[in-house]
Amino acid sequence: MPKYIEVALNLPLDKVFQYKLTGTEKYKPELGKRVFIDFRNRTMVGYIVELKDESNIPNVKPILNVIDEEPVFDSNMLKLAEWIKDYYVCSLGEALDAMIPSILKKGKTESKSRINEPLYNNNEIFRDKARVPNEEQNNVLLDIKNCIDRAAHEIFLLHGVTGSGKTEIYLQAMEHVLNKGKSGIILVPEISLTPQTVGCFVARFGEKVAVFHSKMLESVRFNEWKRIKRGEARVVVGPRSAVFSPFDNIGLIVIDEEHEPSYKQEDAPRYHARDVAIKRGEFYSAPVILGSATPSIESYHKAITSEYRLIELTQRATEKDLPPVKIVDMRMEFATRIGKEIISKVLEVAITKVIKQKEQALIFINRRGYATFLNCKKCGYVVKCKRCAVPMVFHINGEELLCHYCNYKINPPLTCPSCASDSVRYKGTGTEKVEKELIKLFPGVNIERMDSDTMSKRGSHEKILNDFKEHKIDIIVGTQMIAKGLDFPKVTLVGVVAADANLNLPDFRASERTFNLITQVAGRAGRGNRSGEVIVQTYTPEHYAINLSAKHDYHKFFDMELNARRELGFPPFSRLVKILIRARNEAMCENNSVLLTQKFQEHLKDVEIIGPAPAPVSKLRGYFRWNIIIKIKKTSVTSNKDIKIILENFKKNAGVIVTADVDPINM
Incomplete structure (x- = not known):
């Protein structure tokens, strides 16, 4: 039996700590188990990452106890945590802590829920059978199933237009995995916003499905985690943290809407769930499917350069055309209709027609x-x-x-x-003003608002979407949460207000985000038997992100955006690391930013350093903020480990906080 253990702690310290075993522990010490330890006179939860027979450290403290009878992490999960530590410039303890439910982080082994809430919160779940795939879907499925049969790690980029039946591909591929005796993970951007996606998987696989989302009680999330660990659930549907589901026999990982920014964790460890999923698929020899109607520029570039395998669905599953998109130049509207510039005449007439025909509309504006x-x-x-x-x-x-x-x-x-x-x-203009304007224009029509202000209560998403499905609501005004995963056959009109709101942000991804949002929300129209129409209001109709989204032309947009990125040397032609310096004292923040930039310039080879400069939001929650952007060329010898070493050795002033964000989503 080993005499010492090395423990990782959830602290921003890139080191492990050694403790002595006493032989009186409740359970046998093993890799991946949690322990209680005394760290600087306080009891903390640590994770065993190494067992040792000898120590060269004097006066090693004894551990307090071993918490777990069985390991929380298997060897592959420990290996994944090591990769996250190295790539995302964090500590091993921070990486491991991100992989488990909050209750386990606190050192508990059990939790009882005082509220007996229904897990799926959807009273219309019914068992569903697989649909017969069309020719395009069948070809895609054959490729994926062949890969599952070979237990080969391949990365598929499934580029399918909105309504092309990507979800059915996921369902049938997952059924194939289950028939092989394996398990699978489906990542969605935000589960509480997409109850329809959950409904599809529960309808097909019943109690084999476990669900995670942010609105669930801690105890319910923990119970789902235990169901997975015991092998009772074999399919997990959830947001980015579901990538760490405790399976030991993964056969498939799916990342739906892979382009979504919500897959990037904003706090340490600042991982991207898509890239973690790919790495996890590699460790388990499992295929990974990245699905989107608007793939990220980086992912599509990897597909056309053969790093990923490109599979495409070019037609809607219903064989109907994508809805026509009409662009309204709001400069003309502003000049001719004084005081009426929120809802254009074109959109007003279209809504009137929808109401008259007893159909439904979605009005999108990405501002609360x-x-x-x-x-x-x-x-x-x-x-x-x-x-x-x-x-x-x-x-x-x-x-x-x-x-x-x-x-x-x-x-x-x-x-x-x-x-x-x-x-x-x-x-x-925000959602509230648009809602008020519509109520004034269409008295007696049932209009509801769907944004983070109205959707804060548990179950509020499901209620409004069920009411919309039952046509108790005629029009929903909403932010980007209405752009994702909604499929209602009576929606024949989508209106986009202030389509160019994000175009002028100081971010090289501004055009991509604008194109994606318009394309995604436009895809909500005409998904049933009735034809759809999309009306886009903008002050910059000539911008390629807007006029190409109106044409549903992803390939032309990709070519133009890729050329712009190539000229500027931005991803996919480089990797970015954003260093954020924060302090309550403005001068101290600036001085430390300048000194740290000098260190990078001295020690990093073949990189471009942008800054230091005030962050786009230069003060947040009382802290002044400066950015340093390190642009690493594809051919550069500089690694993330090099940056980590410089940060560890940098002597910053007390009160200054420095964080690294690898592959940042927001600048």
């Missing part, structure tokens, strides 16, 4: 609130959050100005805080 800022016409002052360098958004329901970053609230001022004039005016 009523007005996006409050400013003074006389002196130009804009009311900003005192803790964040961002304008505060007016919410009419609470009659308050709200910071969307830190939730700081104030009552709207009646006079300008700067010049005391009464010339303060509300500017910009």
Whole structure:
């Protein structure tokens, strides 16, 4: 029996800590088990990552106890954590901690739920049989099933237009995996926003399906984790954290809507679930399917350069054409219809027709609130959050100005805080203003809003979508949550308000995000027997992201975007690492950013360093923020480990926080 163990802790310290075994532990120490240890006079949960017979460290502390009878992590999961540690510039303990439910992180082994809530929260689940695939679907399935049969690790990029039946491909491929006695993982961008996807898998596979999502109680999530661990559940549907489901016999991993930014974790470890899934598939010799109507530029580039295997669905499963898209130039609307510029005449007429024909509409605007800022016409002052360098958004329901970053609230001022004039005016448009405008234009029509303000209660997503399905609602106004995974046969109109809202953001992905959102939300129209129509309102109709989304032309968009990325040297032609420096003292933040940049310039070879410069949101929750962007060329010898060593040796001032984000989604 070993005499010592090495333990990883959930701390931003890239080292493991040695402890002595006493022989009186409750359970036998093994790799992957949790232990209680004393660390700097407090009891912490650690993870055993090595067993040792000897130690060269004096006065090694004894462990307090071994928590688990069986290991929480198998050897493949420990190997995956090592990869995450090295690639995403974090500690091994941070990587392991991200892989398990909150209850296990606290050192518990059991949890009882006081609320007996239904797991799937959908009273219309019924058992469903596989549909007969069309020719395109059948060819795709043959390729995937052949790979499953060979237990080969291949990465498929399934590029299928909206409504082409990608979900049916996932279902039939997963059925093939289950028939082989193996298990599978389906990742979706945000499970609480896509109950229809859950419904599809539960309808096909019943109690074999385990579900994770952010609105579930901790105890319910833990019970699902235990069902997977015991082998009772063999298919997991969930958001990014579901990639760590405790299977030991994975046969397939699917990442639906692989382009979605929500697959990137914003806190340490800042992993991307797509890339972790690919690595996990490699360890288990399992195929990985990346599915999207609008694949990320990086993924599609890997597919056409044969790093991934490209499979395509070019037609809707119903054999109907994609809906026609009409672009409305709001500059003309603004010039000719004073005071009516939120809903264009074209969109107003289209909604009237939909209501008359007893059909339904989705109206999309990717901004919450009523007005996006409050400013003074006389002196130009804009009311900003005192803790964040961002304008505060007016919410009419609470009659308050709200910071969307830190939730700081104030009552709207009646006079300008700067010049005391009464010339303060509300500017910009959000979901609340669009909803109010539609209620005014269409009295008596059932209109509901779907954004994070209205969807905060548990079960609220399912309720509004069930009401919409039963046609108790005629129009839903919503943010990007209505762009994902919704399939309602009576939706014949999709309206996009302020389509160019994100185009001018200081981010090289702004065009890609605009194209993706318009294409995805447009795909919600005309999915049933009735034809659909999409109306896109914009002030920049000539922009290629907008006019190519109107043509459903992903390939032309990809070519144009790839050329722009090539000229600028951005991914996929380089890798990016964003270094964020934060401090409550502005001068200290800037000084440390300059010093750290000098260290990178001295020690990193063949890289381009952009900055240091204030971050796009230069102050957040009371912290000043500066960015350094390291652009690593494909041929560069610099690695993430090199960056990690520099960060570990950098002598920063007390109160300064430095974090690294590898392959950042937000700049």
